[in-house]
Amino acid sequence: MKELGMILRKEFWHVLRDKVTLFLVLSMPIMLVLLFGFTISSEIRNAKIAILDHAMDSQSKSLIDKISASGYFQVVSYPENETGIDHDFKSKGAKLALIIPAHFEESLAKEKIATLQIINDVSDMNVASLLNNYIRSVIYDFTSDYNDLADDPVLFDISVKMQYNQEMNSVYMFVPGIITLIMIIVTALMSSITLSREMETGTMNMLLITPVKKVYVVIGKLIPYMLLSFICTIIILVLSVLVFKMPIRGSLLLLLLLCIIFMLTSASFGLMISALVKTQLDAMMVTMMGLFLPTVLLSGFLFPLDNMPYFFQLLANVFPAKWFIIALKDVMIKGSGIQEIWLYMLILFGMAVFLIVISLSRIDKRRKK
């Protein structure tokens, strides 16, 4: 056991003395969370809107006030006719136009029906569909307010339906994804590099010919990087909760346990990679291509798995990230307990054991080469 303690001490010396790497590793989660948080957010504020008001009555004025007050829109022009709208799209940067028909108030009161027309600038489809949803939701608000006061409900010729909150959705997506990426970078990449560095520089041979148990060497490599990765995870969680109001609905303890298991899995992946390659550069390339890319592309972090060809859906099962992200989302967002996610934890743990056993045998087999 004294040897394990010494190996751990030595690994911590390596980690703490490489100040640049340590700084990068610890600042990475902060950078990633803030970048993703502020850049990938799909919410749009103060989009420019043009309003062609044929009615000019109190109800049309009240609708326009509601649109301005929503915060989503900034009314940039009031064109006088429909050619004016086209002009405002081109010269004033309007993304959306609303046409309020003549006798708007009268139609509401007498005919109990109103037809509103929305014109979208669809040159950016994502923005267009988002703004379309916003304006529909504002009109929907206006309708409910009007109907609360009226005796007979009025029909609006716009079907308004907002199924989910866009803004919240992006946070839900990126936090589990970033936690996964950071863990892969810190544990898998760093442990594969440090182990292959020992092989490349020959210190591994020096260690191998000492009577020390190989499993101590391996544990000594895993623990410091798992700890570092754990610190990064805490940083991400704190930032997500404080800055982006990400909820943690399930048990925090369960969440951390899940993270520890995934760290072990990704560290063992790193270990296996370093047992297969000979140099640090190879270890880095293989980790990036064999683990990092599949994590980004095949984990459901950025692209939904359901839309992929069946082969890739099957392939995704091999990588631990998929299982981890499912379990992580379940705990954080749905508030699932251990009874719902035990299978994912078991899969991750099983992967870790399998990989460690393979790597240990590979390190020993080197002697036969």
Place this chain on the structure above:
Amino acid sequence: MQAVVVDHINKCYADKVAALRDVSFTVNQGEIFGLVGPDGAGKTSLFNIMTTLLFADTGTVTLLDNDVENDYKKVRSIIGYLPGVFSLYPDLTVEENLRFFATMYKSSLKDNMPIIRPIWGQLSPFKTRKAGKLSGGMKQKLALCCALIHKPEILFLDEPTTGVDPVSRKEFWDILKSIQKQNITVVVSTPYMDEATRCDRIALIQNGEIIKIDPPVKIVKEFNGTLYSIRVKQIFETLDVMERCPIDSNFYPYGEYVHVVFYDKDTTTIKERFAAFLNENGVEYTDMEEIAPSIEDCFIELMERRDGVQY
């Protein structure tokens, strides 16, 4: 008693190049045994096999009656190894490296201080310096300290003085002699022929084969031929001319000189005959004298005799 018994070792790598061919030798306990040969001769492969890091294809190696493949755990506890490339942690200090390896061997700095004292005396002023910042000679002394920290019975040193300055090389060999006095068997490889003379016995190795094993003095004594050293202005032109020399001889460049080995039995007139040949062919030379062969000359002569290699 024999400390090392290498018996008919063969090793072939994936690219089908035979690294070692039927290598056999023994090393007596307490002896300094040198493996001398050029780069790529198979020295490091042999060291890796002897130190349990590599399996041989066929053949056995036993160290103090322990088989390196079957009893590798026991073997690892009785050997010390200094690999050819610097293999300590550059970001750890001298003392940290030493303590680390002491712990790995379940030993301690204090327990084995007597054995490393001669080296530690030179290293201790730098004990807080990072190993990566040491000079080449100091690095090797630290590596030697780490290899000795558990008081091994056999010490394997793979080219310990390659890239080390001449003064440090001499110091290093003085240390090896003092280690030998503590009844530690030393197996050392080197590409430097001058170092070979400091070994009790040497094995000359080339292309994976041992071509001679004897004490260096005996190898020199058995040199077959008369050796002349000539200083010439144009070395390569001279070598071309000498291809046509009618006297039974071999020649090779040796720094600014050309060494010529004559196999002709009539040694009394050789110098005159050879001088006449050079003059006839317009070779300008100064200083032509008979010299005593060095280990390097012996090595080249042995290789020539074996393979017909021309220099």
